[in-house]
Amino acid sequence: MEIKLLKNVPLFSELSPGELEELLELSEKRRYPKGSIVLYKGDVGQVLYLILKGKVKVVLFDENGKEIILSTLKSGNYFGEMSAFDQMPRSATVVTVEDSEFLVISQRSITDQINKNPHIALKLLSEMSRRLREADEQISNLALLDVRGRVAQILLKLYKGTNVRKGEDYRIVPRPALKDIAAMSGTSRETVSRVLSEFSKRGLISLTKENIIIFEGLELDEDID
Amino acid sequence: MEIKLLKNVPLFSELSPGELEELLELSEKRRYPKGSIVLYKGDVGQVLYLILKGKVKVVLFDENGKEIILSTLKSGNYFGEMSAFDQMPRSATVVTVEDSEFLVISQRSITDQINKNPHIALKLLSEMSRRLREADEQISNLALLDVRGRVAQILLKLYKGTNVRKGEDYRIVPRPALKDIAAMSGTSRETVSRVLSEFSKRGLISLTKENIIIFEGLELDEDID
DNA sequence: GCTGGTTTATGAAAGGCTTCATAATTCTGC
DNA sequence: GCAGAATTATGAAGCCTTTCATAAACCAGC
Numbered sequence: 001m002e003i004k005l006l007k008n009v010p011l012f013s014e015l016s017p018g019e020l021e022e023l024l025e026l027s028e029k030r031r032y033p034k035g036s037i038v039l040y041k042g043d044v045g046q047v048l049y050l051i052l053k054g055k056v057k058v059v060l061f062d063e064n065g066k067e068i069i070l071s072t073l074k075s076g077n078y079f080g081e082m083s084a085f086d087q088m089p090r091s092a093t094v095v096t097v098e099d100s101e102f103l104v105i106s107q108r109s110i111t112d113q114i115n116k117n118p119h120i121a122l123k124l125l126s127e128m129s130r131r132l133r134e135a136d137e138q139i140s141n142l143a144l145l146d147v148r149g150r151v152a153q154i155l156l157k158l159y160k161g162t163n164v165r166k167g168e169d170y171r172i173v174p175r176p177a178l179k180d181i182a183a184m185s186g187t188s189r190e191t192v193s194r195v196l197s198e199f200s201k202r203g204l205i206s207l208t209k210e211n212i213i214i215f216e217g218l219e220l221d222e223d224i225d
Numbered sequence: 226m227e228i229k230l231l232k233n234v235p236l237f238s239e240l241s242p243g244e245l246e247e248l249l250e251l252s253e254k255r256r257y258p259k260g261s262i263v264l265y266k267g268d269v270g271q272v273l274y275l276i277l278k279g280k281v282k283v284v285l286f287d288e289n290g291k292e293i294i295l296s297t298l299k300s301g302n303y304f305g306e307m308s309a310f311d312q313m314p315r316s317a318t319v320v321t322v323e324d325s326e327f328l329v330i331s332q333r334s335i336t337d338q339i340n341k342n343p344h345i346a347l348k349l350l351s352e353m354s355r356r357l358r359e360a361d362e363q364i365s366n367l368a369l370l371d372v373r374g375r376v377a378q379i380l381l382k383l384y385k386g387t388n389v390r391k392g393e394d395y396r397i398v399p400r401p402a403l404k405d406i407a408a409m410s411g412t413s414r415e416t417v418s419r420v421l422s423e424f425s426k427r428g429l430i431s432l433t434k435e436n437i438i439i440f441e442g443l444e445l446d447e448d449i450d
Numbered sequence: 451g452c453t454g455g456t457t458t459a460t461g462a463a464a465g466g467c468t469t470c471a472t473a474a475t476t477c478t479g480c
Numbered sequence: 481g482c483a484g485a486a487t488t489a490t491g492a493a494g495c496c497t498t499t500c501a502t503a504a505a506c507c508a509g510c
Contacts, residue, residue: 060365068368070361082354085347091358114346118339121346122310128353129307133316135360136295140285142367143293143411147467178488186368188468193489209476372497403458413498418459434506451510458505468495475488480481 005052006103009076011127014119023113028104038094038102039080045090046107050078054100058092059183069183071134072097072161081124084110142186150185151195155205157184159214173211230277231328234301236352239344248338253329263319263327264305270315271332275303279325283317284408294408296359297322297386306349309335367411375410376420380430382409384439398436 006012006020015023029052032038038049038056051073058070058079070092073079083090084107114121141150158181159170182192196212199205206213231237231245240248254277257263263274263281276298283295283304295317298304308315309332339346366375383406384395407417421437424430431438 060361060369062369066369068365070364081350082357085350086354086358088354088358091361111347115343118343118346121339121343121350122336124350125306125310125346125353128350128357129311129313132307132353132357132360133311133313135357135364136285136316139295139360139363139367140293142364144285144287144291177486189488190469190490191467193487194467197489414458415460415499416497418457419497422459453510454508456505456507459503461501461503463498463500465498466496468493470493471491473489473491475486477486478484480483 006050009050009078011050011078011120011123014117014123015113019113019116023105023109024103026106026109029101030104031101032096032099034096034099036096036100038096038100039090041090041093043090044083045080046084046087048078048080048084048105048107048110049094050103050105051075052101052103054096055098056094056096056100058094060092067183068186069180070138071131081110081128083107147185147187147191148195148198150187151181151192152199154181154184155212155214158212169206170214171211172214175207175209175211231275234275234303236275236303236345236348239342239348240338244338244341248330248334249328251331251334254326255329256326257321257324259321259324261321261325263321263325264315266315266318268315269308270305271309271312273303273305273309273330273332273335274319275328275330276300277326277328279321280323281319281321281325283319285317292408293411294405295363296356306335306353308332372410372412372416373420373423375412376406376417377424379406379409380437380439383437394431395439396436397439400432400434400436 003017003020003024006015006024012020012023032054039045041060053075055072055074056079057072060068060070079094080090082088110120114124141153145153155172158172158176162172178192178196179189181196182189185192196205196207200207204215206215228242228245228249231240231249237245237248257279264270266285278300280297280299281304282297285293285295304319305315307313335345339349366378370378380397383397383401387396387398403417403421404414406421407414410417421430421432425432429440431440
């Protein structure tokens with residue numbers, strides 16, 4: 001039944017129907033409503049979660065509850081692989097932002113598959129490289145850019161995730177909550193509100209109720225100031 | 226000749242002498258004096274560098290030359306693996322901070338070894354997991370802590386890297402330059418200077434010419450303030 | 451052991467961002 | 481369609497950090 005679904009996940013695309021079958025039998029399907037905590041930072045656990053349906057955010061909190069979003073993942077993506085490979089506790093908390101469904105795969109199943117089929121390892125290495133790049137970029141943004149720059153980077157990244165283009169502009173649909181943009185930029189809701197209205201006044205973006213339209217030129221933000 | 230050296234690198238510890246020999250023959254040894262740029266962000270190139278001797282820093286710069294240090298690596302560590310696995314350009318610049326010597330291994334050699342010996346893939350996955358954790362922690366520090374907290378975290382991390390313990394205190398030897406602590410904390414030299422002298426006045430650390438001694442209690446810094 | 455260059459310490463001013471507060475707007479569920 | 485909840489907009493005060501400037505300390509090499 002989900003064989004077809006798995007087949008479309010790049011990570012498993014090289015597996016034979018038999019191997020997929022085997023993987024499925026050893027795995028468990030789990031559902032979580034929107035807003036559930038799937039795993040907690042500090043937990044031990046070596047299972048990997050493949051997102052079949054829905055969307056999650058990977059987050060960290062400080063002692064006052066201030067949140068930083070490390071990444072957002074949707075169906076076809078997976079998380080929890082780090083603990084599967086280095087046996088350390090969960091390094092972040094994962095929360096569903098939509099009703100979601102996961103395939104929970106044990107570390108054992110994964111390493112078994114790697115041994116049979118090293119190609120899977122290369123897929124994993126490639127994906128982890130991508131994540132490391134993104135993490136490095138986020139570090140760079142936090143350390144080297146001011147809030148305007150960071151928010152601009154987040155808008156561009158959000159656009160790449162939605163990919164709605166009309167003529168010369170780029171739309172982020174649906175419009176994300178300011179507090180989420182803030183949690184991605186490492187700043188406060190209020191500051192994001194101010195920064196976006198400044199961008200809007202400068203003609204770099206257009207804010208509507210349903211979306212944010214990015215005009216060419218936002219990339220250059222740093223210079224214009 | 227370097228077979229013995231390679232044997233001690235965790236990444237290759239499972240390889241047979243024959244496989245090590247093969248790897249060595251396909252690889253090239255390269256030396257760089259202190260202060261050399263080994264690879265530039267944006268370059269294309271899929272080779273992996275194994276550090277045989279010396280020390281490097283992985284850095285990013287903003288347009289004014291302000292630097293953020295993503296990590297510091299020493300002999301036995303490797304870098305450049307990301308481009309080897311996802312074929313994207315170099316995501317950061319690597320600079321030697323000591324005279325250094327590298328074994329330059331082609332992506333091809335690595336994937337060949339992975340196919341022969343999936344265990345190598347697991348080592349790589351484990352190491353990349355570790356790096357991702359560190360990156361996430363750095364993001365969290367930058368986004369959620371003030372400068373004091375970030376500098377404190379860097380001191381603790383530096384201590385873990387030197388591991389000189391005498392009685393109840395922990396020493397960072399040799400004492401790093403303030404500008405490097407700054408580049409790791411995402412702040413300025415001047416601010417690090419002020420923060421350290423504040424820590425010193427509060428009795429959390431002791432600053433000497435040769436080292437920094439961390440007393441128990443620095444971890445709690447956030448609370449004390 | 452001196453000289454020039456580098457690193458560190460510290461003050462002062464300015465600015466960016468946070469925080470708190472309030473009002474307006476929008477959304478949600480009945 | 482309404483009431484209450486959540487989100488957004490905006491002002492004001494204050495703090496943290498940066499930046500610039502200067503002096504002191506330190507270091508490296510001849």
